[in-house]
Amino acid sequence: MINLQNVSYKYPLTDKQVLKDINLQVQPGEFVAVIGPNGAGKSTLCYAISGFIPHFFKGELSGSVQVAGVESRQSTLSEWVLTVGLAFQNPFNQISGAKYTVFEEIAFGLENIGVPRDEMITRVEQAMAMTGITALAQRSPFSLSGGQQQRVALTSILVMQPQVLVLDEPTSQLDPIGAREVFGVIRAMSHSGMTVILVEHKVEWIASFADRVVALHEGSILLDGRPDDVLTSPFLEARGFGLSRYTQAARAAALDGLWSPGRRLPVTLEQAVDGFSLEARRDADSH
C-alpha cells in the first residue's frame, strides 16, 4: 500500500536532513505506529506520506514515495488527499473556520470534492455516529472543548473515506476516556480495512492496538517490528524514547531478581499482571 524507498528530505532554507534514507513498506490494512523523541522526524514522515511534501512544503525530497502504486510527485495534492487522509495534533487549527456548525464543518471536505448532497448527508451522519459526536452536530465548532474539536477533526478526515489514514498525535488534547474512544475509532477503521499510520506517545495503547511499531530517531528508522519487541528494546531508552511504566517496573524488578531474565518485558498492564503473577507462582514453587 505504502512504499517509501530511500526517502530523504530537507526543509527549505535548512541544511539538516530531517528524514535520512527511509525505507518503509506498509501492507494494505496494516496498523503501523510511529514513535520517536521530539525532532525525530515523525511529523515530517507524516507529511511525506500524505503528499504535503513535496506539494505543500518545498525543500529537497529524494527517493520515492508511493501509495497504492502512484508516485506522490506525479500526483496533485488535491487528488492525493482522496487516497491519504491526514489529521494532526492541534485540533483548533484543523477547524476550517468557514463553517458555522459541526455538521457543516464535517461536510466541508465532501463539498470540496463534489460529493452529491444526499450522499454527503448520509456520509456525515455515519461518520459522526462512528466517532460519537452526533450530539454536537448543530454546535459551533469553535465552542467545543479541545477533545471534542479533536474528534471533529478526525471525523472530518474519516468522512472522506481515504484508503490510508495518517494520524499525527491525534489524542494529544484528550483525557484518558476521550483517548480511549478515539483509539477505539481508529481500531475500528483499521479493522474495516483502512491502512493506518499513527504517530503516538502513549506506548501502552500502541502495544495493544498496533500491528507494527516503527521507531524513528534523528530522521532514520532505528527499529521496525512487532510492538512487544520494539517497545521493550533496550536500544530505546538510551536514545530518549519513553518506555511504558510497566516496562520500567519490570526492569526494576529484574534488577532485584523478581523478573526472570528470560521473560519478555511487559508493555501493557495486562502483560505486567500476567508476568508478575507467573513470577510470584515461580517464587512460591521454589520455596
Added chain:
Amino acid sequence: MQERLSLYIQRDSWLHALNPLTKLSLTFAFILVGFLSPWYWTALVLVFAGILPLSFFGRVQREYFWTALRLLVPVAGFIFIMQALFLPVGTQELFRWLIFHPTRESLAQGFLTATRIFVMVSSFILFLLTTHPSEMMSDLTRRGLPGQFAYVIVSTLQIIPQMQAKAQTIIAAQRSRGLDTEGSYFKRIGALVPLVGPLVFGSLVEVEERAIAIEARGFTSTRQKTFLREIKDSPIDRTIRISLVGLVLLTLLAKLWR
C-alpha cells in the same frame, strides 16, 4: 465573548427566505438609486418607503432601529452639520455667526450627503441582519465566485473573535508574570510589545496548519463543488432582481436627461 463577527439574526421571515443574491441586489439597488437619483428627496423616500418597511418584513425592526440609532444617526448628523456649516457653495446666506455662514445650497448638499450615507449603510445593515454569511458565500460560490475568496471572507468573520480571545489570554498570561499594562500612555504602548510577538508568530504558525488542514480536505480540488446548504432561488427572486436592474437603469436615465 462574542462567538462570531456577524450581525445575522435567525428569524423566520419572508425577507430571510429570499435568495442571498436577491438581497444583495436589493442592497446595491438602494445604494445606486440613492446616489444616482437627481432629486434630493429620493434617499429619504428609500429609507421610509423601502428600508424601514423591509425591516418589518424581515422581523428585525428592533435590531435595525437600534443599530441605526446608535451608529447611523450620529454619523449622518455629523456629516450634515459639517457640510451645512463649512461647504463653501451657494450665495443665499442664511446667517453668519463667527466663522460659520451656512447657505441654502450647503444645507441642501449636507442633507443629500447625509441621507445618501444613511441609505448606504442602513441597507447593508439590513442585508447583514437577514443573510447568513455562509449562505451568501455558498450561493455566490455556486454562481462562480472563487472558493478561495469566499473562504477568506467567511473564515475571517469567525477567526477574528478567536484571535481577540487569544490576545486576552496572552495579556492575562503576561500580567500574571508581572507585566504592567496600566498607567501612562507610554507604559501601555510598551506593554504591547510582549503581546505582539506571541500573537503574530503564533498566528503565522496557525495559518500554516490551517492551510494544511483545509488542503487535506480537498480545498484546492478542481472537481465541481457541491453544497450542503440548499439555497432557494425562486421565480419571485428572479423577478425581483430583474425589476431592480430596471429601476437602477430608470434612475440612470433620469439623471442623464435632467
